[in-house]
Amino acid sequence: MQGETFSNSRVRDLSKEKRLTQVIYALQAASFLVGITYIFAAVINYVKWPDVAGTWLETHFRWQIRTFWYSILWGIVGGLTLFLFIGYVILAANTIWVVYRIAIGWIALSEDRPVS
Known part of the structure; x- marks a missing residue:
């Protein structure tokens, strides 16, 4: 059942949340041209996380947030060590x-499957 999850024998339509997840991947990708969109994507992830909690889309939110924080960490480390080449x-x-993380996540999302 595409875009749905079972919870207490109810079917839940996740098409709105899936579109939001696509938007977040797009914002992450756009950050290569307009850096601030990366921060917007992370803020949306944190604000909208409760909407996807307990669904397969939660794995995408976790993936996106981890991508954000680890890339920030390695960006700082890289920036601090530029003088060492x-x-x-x-x-x-x-x-x-x-x-890679944006591509793998977006592909999994387009196939309606969790990302790991």
């Missing part, structure tokens, strides 16, 4: 990792 490698790897 290893920072360039860290920042490049971080960028590739974020693109």
